[in-house]
Every structure is written in structure tokens, then in C-alpha cells.
Amino acid sequence: MTHDVRTLDPDQLRSAHILFGSTIHRGPVDDEWWSRAATSYSPGRTVGIHDGGALVGTAMAFPSRLVVPGGGVLPMAAVTRVGVRADCTRRGLLSAMMRAQLDDVAARGEPVATLRASETRIYGRFGYGVATRGRDLRVRVGRPAWRPDAAQGGSVRLLDRDDIIPTLREVHEGIALTRAGSMTRQDSWWWGAIGRRVEDREPVIAAVHTGAHGDDGFAVAFRTDADSFSEQTLEVADLHAADMEATAGLWRFLLDIDLVSSVQAELRPLDEPLELLLSDPRACAVTGHHDETWLRLVDVPTALAARSYGAAEPVLLAVHDPLLEKNAGVYRIAGGGAERVAPLGSPMQPQLECDVAALAMAYLGDRSPSQLVATGWWRAHDGAAVHRADAAFTTSVTPWCGTHF
Structure with missing residues (x-):
């Protein structure tokens, strides 16, 4: 039909x-x-x-x-x-x-498309693969909460209700494009995600962190249903920071607010080491892990050429794409770059092979090629190439987006 x-x-x-x-x-x-x-x-x-x-x-x-x-x-x-x-x-x-x-x-x-999947069974068949993930946290507030030698952070200031959206928009624009997996936000996003709740007069805490070079992070939190006046929980709706100092400063601020017994946050970066900052690491409980960005490489040659690669001997990777056949081919990843060198079925034999959805899972650095080979997402025709691919696709920072849409 x-x-x-x-x-x-x-x-x-x-x-x-x-x-x-x-x-x-x-x-x-x-x-x-x-x-x-x-x-x-x-x-x-x-x-x-x-x-x-x-x-x-x-x-x-x-x-x-x-x-x-x-x-x-x-x-x-x-x-x-x-x-x-x-x-x-x-x-x-x-x-x-x-x-x-x-x-x-x-x-x-x-060259790329992303979405947030309501159901995980739907989008893989259109070439989307999970490219970033996050973890849910619930932090029990206690005194003292912080290790004596933990990062201090800079200064934090609260925002007046009328200043929340314009200020956060400006700070986000300054730090949005600093981490693999992050994305820009259109103006209308702010009202749908935060502004409407502010306009509805919900109790809100919005704070900006200022470091050595100016504003470099922000946090927005709303109060959830309270068990009692002195046992309230804050829900972190948005927290972005340019570096660990800003991250520590914002979390320190949130966990030091009076009459709050716990702070919870969804889809935080997998590599955000909040528990390492606390005097009691068990006070930070991981309550869930979830997929975040579903990525579709629409133009594989352009996407592969746009990212950097670690030092590694050349790898020949075959990519299949039944929906966008122009993407199919054998790609050579070497010298910090990538290019298509042959069509599928040519005499040039690939060492590794995957479809476009499985390629997306490694593209930002969330999953290593060896993990994907071991679990059947990629196929290896040359075992030695797996380790070379790991070295090529490795990243120093776990990818994360932090923007739901």
C-alpha cells in the first residue's frame, strides 16, 4: 500500500x-x-x-x-x-x-538527524541508533555533603523570575557547542520546556554559575510534592556546565538549599562524577539508565569526515544503508580522517561491517566498536581491526546532549 x-x-x-x-x-x-x-x-x-x-x-x-x-x-x-x-x-x-x-x-x-524515541522498537528500522545515554540520580542531602578537597566552583547567583529565560538562553548559547552530542536550542524550546512552568508560577530555583571567564553554567530546579515542610525534594529540570568547576559549583549550591532533603535529576551525563565530590558517595543513588539521543547518519561520507579520530592504523569499514543507498560503501578510517574508498561488493574487502544504525552507536563515542562486535551489531572479518577501530573511535569525553524535544 x-x-x-x-x-x-x-x-x-x-x-x-x-x-x-x-x-x-x-x-x-x-x-x-x-x-x-x-x-x-x-x-x-x-x-x-x-x-x-x-x-x-x-x-x-x-x-x-x-x-x-x-x-x-x-x-x-x-x-x-x-x-x-x-x-x-x-x-x-x-x-x-x-x-x-x-x-x-x-x-x-x-548530514544528521536525531530524535527522542517514545518506543525503542520503532526507529532502528529507519537507520536510527542510540548515540547518547544518561543516568537518573537521587541525592540525599546531608551535612557535611562535600569532601573537604572536592572542587569548589565559582560564584552562583539566583535569577529573578522575569530574567530566567533570557539569561539561560544566553548562557546556553555560550556553552552549548562544547561537548560531543550537544545541540543548539531554538527560541521556542525554552517556553515549552521551562518558560510555561515559570509563567504558571510554579516554585522555581534558577541559578547561574560564574567562573574565571564569566557565566559558564546554569541550573533550573522545581519543587516536587513534599512529604513535609522540612522534607522537600527538588527536581532538576536543566543543568548545563562548561567544565567540572561549574558543574561542582551548581551541584554544591543545589545540595545546600535549606529545607530540602533530596535532589533528583534525570538523564545526567554518564561521566558526571557527582558521587566523587560527596563525603558519602552512597548519598548519590543511580535510579535508572536510559537512552537519550537516537542518531541517524543521513550523509555518511560527510558525517564520518566531520569528526576526529584517534591515532590508529587504517581500518576498512563497510556500511549498509537500505533506505539511503548512496551511503553504502567501504570507508577507510586512517590518519585522523575518513573517506569512502569503494562500493559494496568491490574487490576491496572490508575488515569490519555494520549497518547505518549500528554505525550511529559508535559515531559520537558512546559505544566502542569492540562492544558492538561482541554483541553482534558489527561484524568483524579481521580480529585485529577491532582494536584499531576502538583506538580510532575513542573519545576523551562521553557524549551527552541534555536537551529533550
Whole structure:
């Protein structure tokens, strides 16, 4: 069965928004809410499928930028609001939209696309692979909380409610593109993630860290339901820092707030060593691990050439991509760079082999080639090449995004 995937007109976007909301069990939005939400739709980047005149499937993307290992920055499509009406699922509508969207992203010259998967079974078949992960933390507040020789951090100042969004936006722009896996945020993101809660007069703590070179980090926390007046929990909604000093300063501030018994945060970086700063490392409990960024390499040659590689002897890697066949080929990774050197099936025999989703899992440095070979995601035709690939793809910092959309 074929489906007619069309770019939606501006006057159809509210219907698309309502349809997507229904697929995640949310009701319609009022005029005030829609006036805000409408600004998050990029012109010409929302598609839909109609059945009998009714919109039954939709997907959208907005432009962003992604940091890759070595500090390179790539144009990126951030894919979101993907949904099919409940009575029209299992008919190929999602596949049709995702394929059309990939073609559009490729035509726009965006080498990569990312999304946050509501269900893990869906997006691998379209070439997306888990490229960053995070851990959930719950920190029990105690005195003294910090090791005497732990990093101190600089100064921290609280923000007035009216200054929260403009100040955080400015600080984030200054530090967003400093870590592999991080991305830029469009203006409308701030209202959807934080601004609406501030406008609703929720109790909020927003603080900025200032280091030797100026503002270099921020944290936003909201109070959750309290067991008692003196046993309250803070939920960290957003915390970004340029370095360990800023990270330590912000966590130190949060854990020293009076009348708070614990602080919890979701999807923190896997390599954020908060427990090493505490006098009692068991006060920091890991309550979960989750996938974060699902990455799709839309233009494999460009993406592979954009990142840096560790010193290693050459590796020949075959990449398969059934949806975007131009990506398929044998790639030579050597001398700190990568290039396509032969088509699949040529006399040049690859030493390692994977599909494009499995390549995405190693691309930012989240998973090593040896892990992926051991678990069947990659195939090794030359055992010695596995260790060379590990050396090439290794990164000094675990990738992390920290922006949900």
C-alpha cells in the first residue's frame, strides 16, 4: 500500500499538533497555548497523511546543530511530534512519513538527524541508533555533603523570575557547542520546556554559575510534592556546565538549599562524577539508565569526515544503508580522517561491517566498536581491526546532549 505524504500548509499545523497530542494521550490545546506552540513549527518541515480528508499521521523536524567528536559542528534535523492516529496504525503510514522525511533532510543538506524515541522498537528500522545515554540520580542531602578537597566552583547567583529565560538562553548559547552530542536550542524550546512552568508560577530555583571567564553554567530546579515542610525534594529540570568547576559549583549550591532533603535529576551525563565530590558517595543513588539521543547518519561520507579520530592504523569499514543507498560503501578510517574508498561488493574487502544504525552507536563515542562486535551489531572479518577501530573511535569525553524535544 502506498501513502501520499504531503508537506502541511500553515493552516494545517494546529490539526497536526492536536493529532500528535492525541497519540501521546493529551487533549486539544486552547488558543493561548497554540499561539505559543505554533512558533515551534519550522516552515515547510511538517508532513502529514490524510485519509478521507482527515489528517491521520504527522511528523515534523526543526533545524539545529550537533557537536561531533573533535569539536566539529554539523547541521542537524531534530525530528519530533511523530504520530499516527490509533485506528490507522500498522498500515505503513509511519514508514512512509519517515522515508519521506529522510529524503527531505538529505535534500536540505543536513548530514544528521536525531530524535527522542517514545518506543525503542520503532526507529532502528529507519537507520536510527542510540548515540547518547544518561543516568537518573537521587541525592540525599546531608551535612557535611562535600569532601573537604572536592572542587569548589565559582560564584552562583539566583535569577529573578522575569530574567530566567533570557539569561539561560544566553548562557546556553555560550556553552552549548562544547561537548560531543550537544545541540543548539531554538527560541521556542525554552517556553515549552521551562518558560510555561515559570509563567504558571510554579516554585522555581534558577541559578547561574560564574567562573574565571564569566557565566559558564546554569541550573533550573522545581519543587516536587513534599512529604513535609522540612522534607522537600527538588527536581532538576536543566543543568548545563562548561567544565567540572561549574558543574561542582551548581551541584554544591543545589545540595545546600535549606529545607530540602533530596535532589533528583534525570538523564545526567554518564561521566558526571557527582558521587566523587560527596563525603558519602552512597548519598548519590543511580535510579535508572536510559537512552537519550537516537542518531541517524543521513550523509555518511560527510558525517564520518566531520569528526576526529584517534591515532590508529587504517581500518576498512563497510556500511549498509537500505533506505539511503548512496551511503553504502567501504570507508577507510586512517590518519585522523575518513573517506569512502569503494562500493559494496568491490574487490576491496572490508575488515569490519555494520549497518547505518549500528554505525550511529559508535559515531559520537558512546559505544566502542569492540562492544558492538561482541554483541553482534558489527561484524568483524579481521580480529585485529577491532582494536584499531576502538583506538580510532575513542573519545576523551562521553557524549551527552541534555536537551529533550
